[in-house]
Amino acid sequence: METVTLTIDGQSLTVEKGKTVLQAAIEAGITLPYYCYHPGIGVDGSCRVCVVKVEKMPKLQTSCSTTCTEGMVVSTRDKDVVEARAAVFEFLLLNHPLDCPVCDKGGECPLQDFSYSFGPAESRMDFPRRVFDGEGVKADVDFGPTLMLNRNRCILCTRCIRFMREVEGDAQISVADRGNGSEIATFEDEGVHSLMSGNLMDVCPVGAITTRDYRFKSRPWDNPSVADTICTFCSKGCSTSEWIKAKPEWARGSSLVRVTPSYNPDVNGYWMCDIGRFGYHWVEGDRRLRQPMLRTTAGTLEPAGWSDVLHALRAKVAPLAAAEASSVKVLASAHASVEEFFVLKKLAEGALGGVNAVSVLWSRSEKKQPKATTFVVPVTDAPNVNGARDLGFAVGAGNGGAADVSALRAAVEAGKVKALLVVDPAPAELTGDFQWVIDARAKGMLPLLVVQAVEMCPLVAQADIVLAGAAWLEKDALFTNDQGRVQAASQVLSAPGDARPDWQILIDVAAAFGVSLGYLSDADIRKAIAAAMPGTPYASVADVAFSRPVAAKHWLQASNPSERWKWDFMFQDLPPVKGHSVQTEQGFVEGRVIPLKPVG
Amino acid sequence: MAYEPVLTKFVKEPNCYTLDFYKAKDLGYEALRKAVTTMQPNDVIEMVKASGLRGRGGAGFPTGLKWQFVLKDTPKPKYICCNADESEPGTFKDHLLMERNPHLLIEGCAIGCYAIGAKVAYIYIRGEFYHVQKVLEQQIEEAYRAGFLGKNIFGSGFDCDVFVHRGAGAYEAGEETALIESLEGKRAQPRIKPPFPAVSGLYNCPSAVNNVETLANVPLIISKGVEWFTSLGPEKNNGPKLYCVSGHVKNPGVFEATMDVSLKELILGDQYAGGMKDGRTLKAVIPGGSSTPVLLPDQIDIPASFDAVAKAGSMLGSAAIMAVDDTTCMVWLAKNLLAFYRHESCGKCTPCREGADWLLKLLTRIEAGEGQMKDIDLLLDVSKNIGGKTLCPFGDAEIAPVLSTIKHFRHEYEAHVREGCCTIPAPWRGTRAPALAGHH
Numbered sequence A: 001m002e003t004v005t006l007t008i009d010g011q012s013l014t015v016e017k018g019k020t021v022l023q024a025a026i027e028a029g030i031t032l033p034y035y036c037y038h039p040g041i042g043v044d045g046s047c048r049v050c051v052v053k054v055e056k057m058p059k060l061q062t063s064c065s066t067t068c069t070e071g072m073v074v075s076t077r078d079k080d081v082v083e084a085r086a087a088v089f090e091f092l093l094l095n096h097p098l099d100c101p102v103c104d105k106g107g108e109c110p111l112q113d114f115s116y117s118f119g120p121a122e123s124r125m126d127f128p129r130r131v132f133d134g135e136g137v138k139a140d141v142d143f144g145p146t147l148m149l150n151r152n153r154c155i156l157c158t159r160c161i162r163f164m165r166e167v168e169g170d171a172q173i174s175v176a177d178r179g180n181g182s183e184i185a186t187f188e189d190e191g192v193h194s195l196m197s198g199n200l201m202d203v204c205p206v207g208a209i210t211t212r213d214y215r216f217k218s219r220p221w222d223n224p225s226v227a228d229t230i231c232t233f234c235s236k237g238c239s240t241s242e243w244i245k246a247k248p249e250w251a252r253g254s255s256l257v258r259v260t261p262s263y264n265p266d267v268n269g270y271w272m273c274d275i276g277r278f279g280y281h282w283v284e285g286d287r288r289l290r291q292p293m294l295r296t297t298a299g300t301l302e303p304a305g306w307s308d309v310l311h312a313l314r315a316k317v318a319p320l321a322a323a324e325a326s327s328v329k330v331l332a333s334a335h336a337s338v339e340e341f342f343v344l345k346k347l348a349e350g351a352l353g354g355v356n357a358v359s360v361l362w363s364r365s366e367k368k369q370p371k372a373t374t375f376v377v378p379v380t381d382a383p384n385v386n387g388a389r390d391l392g393f394a395v396g397a398g399n400g401g402a403a404d405v406s407a408l409r410a411a412v413e414a415g416k417v418k419a420l421l422v423v424d425p426a427p428a429e430l431t432g433d434f435q436w437v438i439d440a441r442a443k444g445m446l447p448l449l450v451v452q453a454v455e456m457c458p459l460v461a462q463a464d465i466v467l468a469g470a471a472w473l474e475k476d477a478l479f480t481n482d483q484g485r486v487q488a489a490s491q492v493l494s495a496p497g498d499a500r501p502d503w504q505i506l507i508d509v510a511a512a513f514g515v516s517l518g519y520l521s522d523a524d525i526r527k528a529i530a531a532a533m534p535g536t537p538y539a540s541v542a543d544v545a546f547s548r549p550v551a552a553k554h555w556l557q558a559s560n561p562s563e564r565w566k567w568d569f570m571f572q573d574l575p576p577v578k579g580h581s582v583q584t585e586q587g588f589v590e591g592r593v594i595p596l597k598p599v600g
Numbered sequence B: 001m002a003y004e005p006v007l008t009k010f011v012k013e014p015n016c017y018t019l020d021f022y023k024a025k026d027l028g029y030e031a032l033r034k035a036v037t038t039m040q041p042n043d044v045i046e047m048v049k050a051s052g053l054r055g056r057g058g059a060g061f062p063t064g065l066k067w068q069f070v071l072k073d074t075p076k077p078k079y080i081c082c083n084a085d086e087s088e089p090g091t092f093k094d095h096l097l098m099e100r101n102p103h104l105l106i107e108g109c110a111i112g113c114y115a116i117g118a119k120v121a122y123i124y125i126r127g128e129f130y131h132v133q134k135v136l137e138q139q140i141e142e143a144y145r146a147g148f149l150g151k152n153i154f155g156s157g158f159d160c161d162v163f164v165h166r167g168a169g170a171y172e173a174g175e176e177t178a179l180i181e182s183l184e185g186k187r188a189q190p191r192i193k194p195p196f197p198a199v200s201g202l203y204n205c206p207s208a209v210n211n212v213e214t215l216a217n218v219p220l221i222i223s224k225g226v227e228w229f230t231s232l233g234p235e236k237n238n239g240p241k242l243y244c245v246s247g248h249v250k251n252p253g254v255f256e257a258t259m260d261v262s263l264k265e266l267i268l269g270d271q272y273a274g275g276m277k278d279g280r281t282l283k284a285v286i287p288g289g290s291s292t293p294v295l296l297p298d299q300i301d302i303p304a305s306f307d308a309v310a311k312a313g314s315m316l317g318s319a320a321i322m323a324v325d326d327t328t329c330m331v332w333l334a335k336n337l338l339a340f341y342r343h344e345s346c347g348k349c350t351p352c353r354e355g356a357d358w359l360l361k362l363l364t365r366i367e368a369g370e371g372q373m374k375d376i377d378l379l380l381d382v383s384k385n386i387g388g389k390t391l392c393p394f395g396d397a398e399i400a401p402v403l404s405t406i407k408h409f410r411h412e413y414e415a416h417v418r419e420g421c422c423t424i425p426a427p428w429r430g431t432r433a434p435a436l437a438g439h440h
């Protein structure tokens, strides 16, 4: 790495060649404000708050657009800089409504934070403010199906415009009019229609762009916990942060209130798609299975205890396998984790005649995205096709193609399968087509159906035995993304009611089939995986660190999605709480993503 | 010493804009022939450098140097972008050149292309110059037909196309990088520099942005020689120069002279603007377009050259000399100009977008007699917070009228505050409120 050495505020810094002064300052923990700069989009140099003094240069320079050079001497605290910077804050706030108490960004707003740190104490503006669409929250106008826009709050940093142009690939947002009349606009006020729209809330440094999903729902100080994990809606596996609202036991509503991307240079950069961002509601939704169920002699499904359902498995299903191993089959969705597939493999090898007893199912959907996008949302709507592949299950073309369960289907439709175990810890719509199973049941071709699932759905309604499993946010688990990267998903919430993590259920199921595995925890399974797969990326999975929700002492420590990348990767905090870093404090800076090479 | 005009000599003759006329009486593309058939591109650059020609668009940067900076070792195409946006208040010289002597500009564009290794020149013309665009396009057509543009010009193997691109009417589109953005079909907002256009300009290719009058001088240098050019005007301020004189003068218009003519002569001299109208007295002079600081009558007995005007504390800018008489309220003047800047600010950077509006509001209040003394200091402070802190020089431009009128005429500001009304309400002043972007 070529480096240059420069001095900022008397501190000698050696940085990678090509870095800007702003980047160097941020990395060194020197707080500088910025608005038009965002690490994931190109430099604009327009907001002017990042000014610094560079020795031998007559004018103040914008640090975001100034490349570090050897021997450069920079001051961020010179009197001229302090005054010029304060002046920009005065300008920025001239027309800003300062309706922080009703603004969604309040409490996690870089305009608030930096103004407190760098702005003047008072404004000298005594004219009425510029008003675009109305006063107060009346100014909130539709900005497409997922977003709202408040032009009065906009500081015209153009991050949103540049995000659409450079990342999303379709420049739907622009500025209309010019000068003081400039306003954010879309063609004929159509708003933003994009699979990436939620990122606009993240990049907007003020409360001008908010998501319909999160607006008015919570406040940063009510979300004291944030957990870093991954999204499992598709094969990409973006790193995400899950925002947990603090509320008493008896309070209604969900505790998971928002999902935002967290920076992962190898997978998703700073972004995530709306499918993952807004798709979390089912986790705490009404259709969740809260306890196991058994079909009664009267033909209805009734809640049951775990011992009852495991007894039923032992009594009704295990003997079938004992009599003829091939009469019992497994249909596992690629939403099952690496640990779960590993236990399934042991079960299949021990009691069902080998891994071929397991068919792997996933669904695919073409995502409507512009050709120019730099963030492609994959077609595979499951996180772990490669995990199944790596453990030796047949997945056909894998993420490159559709799941092929035709052999199983033919066997079921021919009445050759006496019992089918479906393992699907995802909402049914995500996994794909189960209609043929339901039809086979209706025709009496499938005598026994065991479903391990997380949501009530038509398939579950047909089951004889229902095992209530856990969503990906309710267990520590590994998923192997389409790059072959083995990634850790961390437990954020507890499974509802009597529902259990799926690895645990499957160990009990295996035991019911007479396959005793002796794993007492998910960590035990990972140890076994590591031992069984030397020389592969899985060899080190026993050491994976899982994140835990961060119980921030100060709400700010765990807030501000658009600035999270700094805390995560540059160990810097925002003003009022300078010196803190949530990540380093908690000791899990690394470990969310296992830095392994992709397999095959 | 009588100076014989070369840029505007024939502008009053009928048909002076036609190719036939240009061939019969003016350079007739002989400079282009000489350049492409007898000179290497670098010789052209060296010659322009030796002439000391300085850009006529406002900044007075040496043109030869600008061309030399255009990146040579690159597989990318290069471009000449002719700045014909001419929107600086008081400026109307490029308009005249293009309308009455278009072939001089077209020839200049072609020679410029040859010098920097470009094959295409774009003339970016101000949105309102619809009729001028028509003339230019017709005459470009004529030049193609005569073989002065197109492929293999004068059998030299040099190809050159010239296109006219009309803007949508924005002052900021005259800033060189905003012009480039606009040419690319984007909003006319400036880019951050570096990279400079010479390295990465139009379509991210090396480009030179030159003013109309600048390019019009190039064929003259090639044909009449460096010595002729340097013999005109004071040292480092050589060559023919167009001045636009306007305001309360008897005979406003474009005048061609060398830069040793004085500001005073241009305003008061009989062969130029002929002095103040109706026998009134000169009160103040804006020497180089509305973006340049005001000078007082006792400061104008200086050469109207880049260096002399700079020494007097202002700028020659686009050589748009505006002379106002003693019926003019300087607060009103500043307000009027700020209405222009407030309207034309592109809005890209914070200090200008927010500051221009604030300045106008303050000036409007003071001019209406509703201001306070502290508003005058606030004007100075807001101006200080804009000056040198914006993305492009527009910010410096918009504060010049405020700072210089307060500097020289603070008593008028104070009188407005004290008396609670305008103290110099000239009868000729319009009452129409200026049109403002956004209506906010």
Ligand SMILES: Cc1cc2nc3c(=O)[nH]c(=O)nc-3n(C[C@H](O)[C@H](O)[C@H](O)COP(=O)(O)O)c2cc1C
Residues within 6 Å of the ligand: B054, B055, B056, B057, B058, B059, B060, B061, B063, B083, B084, B085, B086, B087, B088, B171, B172, B173, B174, B175, B176, B177, B209, B210, B211, B212, B214, B215, B392, B393, B394, B397
């Ligand atoms: C706000 C602003 C407006 C400008 N408008 C013009 C213009 O209308 N015409 C022009 O030739 N130059 C204009 N300029 C100057 C150009 O940026 C540039 O310096 C010039 O075109 C270079 O040509 P020259 O070297 O031949 O003078 C403007 C500059 C600024 C900052």
Ligand code: SF4
Residues within 6 Å of the ligand: A153, A154, A155, A156, A157, A158, A159, A160, A161, A184, A203, A204, A205, A206, A208, A209
């Ligand atoms: S809406 Fe937000 S992101 Fe877009 S320009 Fe305004 S402040 Fe910036």
Ligand code: SF4
Residues within 6 Å of the ligand: B172, B189, B190, B344, B345, B346, B347, B348, B349, B350, B352, B353, B390, B391, B392, B393, B394, B395
């Ligand atoms: S100073 Fe800023 S807002 Fe003003 S014209 Fe230049 S870039 Fe645009």
Ligand code: FES
Residues within 6 Å of the ligand: A033, A034, A035, A036, A037, A044, A045, A046, A047, A048, A049, A050, A051, A062, A063, A064, A065
């Ligand atoms: S962050 Fe540098 S100018 Fe906006």
